[in-house]
Amino acid sequence: MIGTDYHDVTLLKAIDSKTVELTGTARALKMIANSMDECSELVYETDVPVMELQENYITHPIDRFIREKGCSMVLDKSEFTVRFHKLN
Numbered sequence: 001m002i003g004t005d006y007h008d009v010t011l012l013k014a015i016d017s018k019t020v021e022l023t024g025t026a027r028a029l030k031m032i033a034n035s036m037d038e039c040s041e042l043v044y045e046t047d048v049p050v051m052e053l054q055e056n057y058i059t060h061p062i063d064r065f066i067r068e069k070g071c072s073m074v075l076d077k078s079e080f081t082v083r084f085h086k087l088n
Helices: 026-037 061-068
Strands: 009-016 019-024 044-046 080-086
């Protein structure tokens, strides 16, 4: 698993030496892509435009509490799979 913080993790699957497949919420995938964009030496492409993925936020606090089985400030119930391919 990989992510930018404790709540936003994705499942990582290595496809080959330059390609990984990430499965997770739109929020988590966007945060990972944003972190990768901050690294100027890293050039990559994705099979799906990550910034076009749509979050499915649960905004009602009681509904969020029940679905999360605890306390979470943000709950995105979307799920996507995106392949990241390193170009350099």
